[in-house]
Amino acid sequence: MPGQKLFQPNPPPDQSLLPESVLDLSVKLDIKHALSDEELVAVKQFRRAADYIAAAMIFLKDNALVERDITPEDIKPRLLGHWGTCPGLTLVYAHLNRLIAKTGIDALYVVGPGHGAPAILSSLWLESSLGSFYPKYSRDRQGLSALIASFSAPGGFPSHVNAETPGSIHEGGELGYALGVSFGAVMDKPDLVCVVVVGDGEAETGPTATAWHGYKYIDPAESGAVLPIVHVNGFKISERTIYGTMDDKEIAALFAGYGYQARIVEDLDNIDLDLAASMEWALGEIHKIQKAARSGNPIVKPRWPVLILRTPKGWSGPKELHGEYIEGSFRSHQVPLPNAKKDAGEREILQTWLRSYNPKELFGSDGVPNPNILSIIPKEESKRLGMREEAYKAYTALSVPEWRDFAVEKGSAQSPMQVTGELLDAVAQQNPHSFRVFSPDELISNKLDGVLRHSGRNMQWDVASRASGGRVIEILSEHTCQGMLQGYTLTGRTGLFPSYEAFLGIIHTMMVQYAKFVKTAAEVPWRQPMGSLNYVETSTWTRQEHNGFSHQNPSFIGAVLNLKPHSARVYLPPDANCFLSTMAHCLRAKNYVNLMVGSKQPTPVWLSPEEADRHCIAGASVWKFASTDEGMAPDVVLVGIGVELTFEVIAAAALLRKEIPALRVRVVNVTDLMILGPFGSHPHALSDQGFESLFTRNKPVIFNYHGYPVELKGLLFGREGLERMTINGYQEEGTTTSPFMMMLLNRTSRYDVAAQAVRAAALLNPRVEIDAHKTVSHILHLAQKHKEYILQHGADPEDTFDVPKFSE
Template sequence: MAVEQSATTGPLTPELMSRMNAWWRAANFLSVGQIYLLDNPLLREKLAIEHVKPRLLGHWGTTPGLNFLYLHLNRVINDTGSNVLFIAGPGHGAPGVVASTYLEGTYSELYPDVSRDEEGIRRLFRQFSFPGGIPSHAAPETPGSIHEGGELGYSLSHAYGAALDNPDLVVACVIGDGEAETGPLATSWHGNKFLNPASDGAVLPILHLNGYKIANPTVLARITPEELKSLMEGFGYTPVFVEGDDPELMHQAMASAFDKAFADIRAIQKAAREDGSRERPRWPMIVLKSPKGWTGPKFVDGKKTEGFWRSHQVPFSDMSKPEHLALLEEWMRSYKPEELFDADGSLKPEIASLAPDGALRMSANPHANGGALRRPLRLPDFTDYAVDVPQPGAKDGESTYIMGTFLRDVMKANLESRNFRVFGPDETASNRLQALFEVTERAWDASTIPEDEHLAHDGRVMEMLSEHMCQGWLEGYLLTGRHGLFSCYEAFIHIVDSMFNQHAKWVKSANAVEWRRPIASLNYLLTSHVWRQDHNGFSHQDPGFIDHVVNKKADIVRVYLPPDANTLLFVTDHCLKSWNRVNVIVAGKQPEPQWLDMDAAINHCTKGIGIWEWASSDAEGEPDVVMACAGDVPTLETLAAVDLLRGYFPELKIRVINVVDLMTLQSSTEHPHGLNDRDFDALFTTNKPVIFGYHGYPWLIHRLTYKRTNHHNIHVRGYVEEGSTTTPFDMVVRNRLDRFHLAMDAIERISSLGSVGVHAREELRDKLTEHARYIRAHGVDMPEVRDWRWPTEA
């Protein structure tokens, strides 16, 4: 439906509309000033070239629309007392968001040097997209923001994550029509099927159609209104259209649209909360169609600018042209700053009074600084879930299933506080976390049939077959002060590489913002991992997310490779207690040997790396070889290789080192968990061969250890992009991470063995030949591989 108003009819009185239009002019004026000016902020003298920044950076095209929407949301907040969180999806829309937060007063409260006077405005202008200043997008430095403007495509999933378990919150999410063309955003419209109107907040999507991206028209702006209306209705929304360029008409139309949307939201929530309605609602959404670069120059150098792609960024930038300088002055004076600001440069009181009070200001909404709302999880004692390990490797267990029983009770302990959820793309049960369904269900607000299992309006497991959506939900949930965990098949977590990237950057930047409080860590469980995807094949075999993660700043990222259930329990508990981190846990879900009892697991994980004395034989002196491992399958293969070496060479002195915390391999000067050189040399020696079995791509170990004394002796086996549909053991053979190759690597590098080792190596090569023949004949691995156990009297 379209909302049409005249200038004299509608919710706004002439006096109110006049003040609101003045606020909008002020916001637009401040936005243009941020992009262009270094000095002369209120144009109290003739504009000169020295008043203009030498480099012009910023995005004007989306800004007047954002200012318009922010203003009208403030009017609704004042009228209704609504608790509204504002998310600016369009990339680089910060000039508008920053301008609005400055007009509300929050900016000056948090940054007192950017005061509410002429000097403060000069500083506001100077800092924007300027060295030592702030970015051109809504960043952690921006009050009221939980969404970086550079995160194109994620705004709506963040909005739905923020609304979960926040029943009094309305998340107003502005979606740029360029952003709407991205895959993550296209998926995010379906968030309305997972929102429970009885216990969650509301999301109000606002699709801002200004028609153009950087240099092209946008798809949604070039389809018919009827087609766009049908599309939004198909997604399950009730769209309200506001279109035009006449400010007076648009003010009345937008006020009516917001009144209707907020009334619809209240009615939906009342039906669910007071009347017990279980029917999935058709939530409102708004489509704003306004000119790109609205109120800016209509033409520059004779070329169409307002309402066209040329206004997307800086409408004109060659300020050496006198006509451009004159045009800038004309443009800025068109907002009549002398009517907006007092003699000292403060916003006139009758305009400033349009800002909501205190925490009702969107720029001061507590949910936008979620760390201030964060409360620690109630966690059961993880040692209560310990697997009994009478001796190393004597019994098998499914590590993630054990972890799932712990997460079940974490969920149960926090049901009342409603601040913990588990996210994953339709893989919770597949990843062996199904114990969660003993205390909660999957969130689901679409239709069901009698045969459905574990679907409920109030479910707390969030599943949708979109890694983008799961990541976006979780980020929005964390950024507004809650806790969660994201489980995913290891190979497909790459789908959110960019989203992880942006979140890690957000956390790094937020750490430098004094008023930002710490948020709970983003915790990944990567399972169904590379070494146990033999049945699915090459497409499911990729451990490279770890490499991507360790590119980020050392104070942000952690990577854990627990080799069994008890170490996984310790790591999970540790990660759920942490904050301002991205924790990556890689653990298999298949039955595998259990190596450490709980006491040993605690000691080992506390250090993050250590010698497994029970598997080593070098207690009487220097080792002949160091056998190191990181990851559950590499640990199994390394220990099996050690068993082989002992059988061939009983007098060989072998040291076994297991790594749980991958970042311990880095120098302590580069990562807070890193070992110093003395401790690293004590473990790995300064001159002995090191055979390192690693879960991922082997060059990462070389990258982490390249400065170490003994780096030239470190030989790493890991995934080298060899895979297929095959047997579990053949996967490690194909990548030369198997016990036979590891044992041969050791023999080849132990100089004391000399020719004695030749015969053993020949036998090991024969074993590889036997393996290849056996799996082709039987379709399973050889019994001696399948049934191998760490010897009792090792």
């Protein structure tokens, strides 16, 4: 009903039903002397100043210090940004500044509540980091006015933290990933502490729930530490949070089970003393754990600190509006006074609210923060949260061994993954502090276990791998692998994410969020290049006939294809030597999302190392050995894209040579998918002349493609002569069957390709046309006999995957 207060602000949770034996799990501290009188004044004033600026950024376009009454013209036409989380974020920022200034620690600040950008930007302005990167936001009246006016306006900062924000390594647009990113950031950086605020809304996500186990993969002897702060303000956009309904005992028990020591920070009357004491306690616990590990006497299963920060949502903002609670309720989540521009009553509340921070006390007539505020900001610029080099110029290039040293003999049968595992082993040895593999428990299944030869896994709760410097993080959570990989990459290192093809899609949106960060970062002049995000997609649908339909899904290729062209790279190397070349290239590349798709099963090695090198540099080439007259003057072009799909193309070429010698075939393999797009659509796209040199100007082209046909159609759109192109690919057909039946079910088999070739060539070559019907009928008959054999015997004929032999 109108005026009814449906939600009480931050109601006390129900009394816990936990037994008495677990009621003392949270850490108790004496907070009375946590801060000196001077420090307490400074922290409070920093918070007030940051909260004032954050609120002003959401509402004002003029009158930045409210030196006159606010008019409708002073208020922005669109009010964006999320106020509710800001006071908590500025509270942590103020105290982290004080801790850095006092102890000299190296720290990053990662915030999960992405739309809390006003809190972060205001704090960055106060510490002058913002002005260092953006001179127009200098720490004075002019710079403050510019920041407040431009926030969430065209050309200004967006309402969420992104790559334009100094000190940020996390996009924050999609909730759930801040914690995993933080764990990745501290790996192999022993002096770094990553303080991460996890909102209680974000804490409800599956990725966050699993990322709490991240400490089980942090060796305190070689890596830094994460200090998680769970900000419990009780509400999401319009509903209570799960954590907001849990009392202290329930939360402490939850985190004790995860392996943490929880400290509850909730004394609102003494919040600064409480948080200061809690952060110093947490840092002391971190140093105690690290000192033990680095002295050779590690604590087994150490209990790392976590802070649970309880504050009202929208703290210090408007208390009520139109008979409804604002502070401490979901109504403060975004813009608490949404009609301030048109409604005089709301405008008056806004003016009272902003003046309650007493900006005249906080800022001088020149707009510069007062000496108390400046006193807790680290004097050394490189220690400031917005100036940390780990966040914007820390890239260390990998030392990548010569891949040809791991090449295999042309004509042999080798697993591309097994061969590549040997290269990765050498990469790990040569880069013991800047390379890691993040794998969802599939490394051995995917035959990449060569990387474990000199380096093990890095799970600290496993006695077999504890404190051994392993380069492999293996956890059955694709989200956690992705989060750690992002944090590791964005702080200057290089990682690899191998996975079953069907399950990479789990982190589709995480990859897209990262790519958006990279796109924006490339447009920010002060951000230096970073390593690429590298995926290996194997255990592909073509050889997932034993696991069945659920394990057949190549859709992640399309996810990468949809990225901005300057970021996206998709490679389908046809054999082991080509995969080695591609892997070496991707590990050296910067600023890309690299997807490499390959087989883990032994497959023919078609090219020598020298041939593979030239083929990969070109992105595609005519395979003369499988073509008629080395591919000259073809009637039809057969194109293989992907290991098994290329095998079927070569088998089709051999079948055609036997069944209808008059048909002239050119065989092409494409290893770099991006060359196919129209010239100018991608940095790798072939010129029109280059495209015609491979696929002719006007002859039929039959693509046998590993992914979904619609992806290739979209990629080729814009090329001339699309009507002459036929595209085969995965058609969502499959079950538990035989490998070759998978080809038959999806119409990508040699028989399908050969029949298509005869039909297409018959329109151009009279000598083919005369026998076309008879030949196609025979080819389809062979396909039917092959099906019958599989159904009768439960397996493919033994010679199905024998390498085709070509003789003139």
